[in-house]
Amino acid sequence: MISLAGRDILHSWGKFVFTGMGLGLLIGITLSMAGIYRGMVDDAKVLLDNSGADLWVVQKDTLGPYAEPSSIYDDIWRGIRGMPGVYQAANITYLTMQVSKEGGDVRVMVAGITPGGPGTPGWPPYLVAGRQITRSHYEAVADIASGLKLGERIRLRRHHYTVVGLTRRMVSSNGDPMVFIPLKDAQEEQFLKDNDAIRAQRRRTAENPAFNRPGVPGLLDAIIASQSTNPYVNAVLVRVKKGHDPEQVAEFIRRWKRLTVYTRSQMEEILVGKLIATAAKQIFMFLVILSLVSSAIVAFIIYTLTLGKIREIAVLKLIGTKNRTIIGLIMQQSIALGLIGFVVGKISATLLMAPIFPKYVLLEPLDSAIGFIAVVMICILSSIVAIRAALRVDPAEAIGG
């Protein structure tokens, strides 16, 4: 026996390839959508991985430092460092800002890291070029995705910084590239106002008789100094000693300090379950809509192709072809269309779409496998309408009137 479906496809391959390509682009978009979701989850995970922390100590009852603002005093880390099970504790400050550079500006997440050198929580674990920060001021390490180059000078609020090192895949949970600067600088950038505002504030403080008492020399200066320093950070990153259970250490810190502590898995739950939950739902809706559109297209194409063969089907029935063979003819064509579509979709998602999307697109083999099964299922289901039409064809139609 010969493959009727195969022969028909070979005979009208142009039709199949073109509709397959159209379907393929749709499948490509669907795969990219799934890839964007995976990329978002991965961005969240690398952010946590790269911070090098086992525990995040944040302001009480906040979901900080990534999902909600959190502010704690910058000397709390000393107390935490002395607690049982704590190996390292380091302050960290994050601020998201727009950085202008040659050829436009780029959105980055600036991380203020404590002095201490590589290995300290919060520091970039490895560089792809240049060196780590060695001076205590005005040096920066930037992620390569920001487009910044070694030696480039960038302006963050009030000061200029020189890029001395480059990292890779150091991104915020939004996928923005990160820029690391010394903590003291970051605290200042986060807090300091522009010159006019500072001048205005000094004038107001000096005009307040409570602060500017003639009998107390030095009071005004002390107050102004305290107003222009920032004693806050966003969080303390804690690394736990080997052999200690992070949850137990976290519980200990919670009991002794009026602070909220998250473990790695809790932090992941916050980022994936809360921060990107809406975006994930949105993407899921897109996946559902795209699947429906794809099914409708496959069903429509297969139905049209079958209607175009009604006479041949009547002849096939008249000469004694089994229904099974006719169902096979339609279903195999539908699946073949799906296969062409999937191959085109996978290739276009990998080679065309993933590189041009601004967000990180992570194409997981498992998603492709699920996508493949979904495509085949959709094609089988979509061919049902056409199969019903074919089975209704009366062999008497071949004889005519």
Place this chain on the structure above:
Amino acid sequence: MSGKGIQIMGLRKRYGSGDTAVDALKKVDMRVAPGEVVGLIGPSGSGKTTLLKCLGAVIEPTAGKMILGDDVIYDDGWKVKDLRALRRDRIGFVFQAPYLIPFLDITDNVALLPMLAGIPNAEARNRARELFKALDVEHRAKAMPSQLSGGEQQRVAIARGLVNRPPVILADEPTAPLDSERALAVIRILNDMAKKFETAIIVVTHDEKIIPTFRRIYHIRDGVTYEEAGEGRDFE
């Protein structure tokens, strides 16, 4: 293939029921011997196609008896279980239009029938080629249907009707689209094949050019058949 050819006795067919019922066949009696080609002629609406459909087992008659070869296939009800297999193995169809499958070359168009009956591809194709030799389309064996002339397509359709060597061939206006020379050629082929394979052939036609070629003709009027001797003119 021998046997008694086709016998039809008192066949009736009523479409629908109640007020809208149409008695398309009222009393049909026919007998076609193996190796014989008979004509079936009648005005429009007289029941010709209905008769072919009953005999071709695609619609069910209302009453009567049909015998194919040695087997009673209908006696006030089907006597054969698998009508599909009956059509495939024992009845050849030739239509007014060739209705070839456009995505198969003409060899496979014909070979498909033995393949459907479970005969290996190579042998099925050999059978098709043998018929092509007899029908003079051998040189086009690899062509697609759309690459053939109307007459060539009709010959391929005849080959398809013959390939399973059915004891019966039903042809509905097989010469309608052909000029008189080609029409006569088709009739000659049908006569040759009838003799060669002992096939009983019924040709429904309006075609004045070929009517004189039949030795025996059945007229059908308002669903009733009348037998008549034809001219049986030689058309060499």
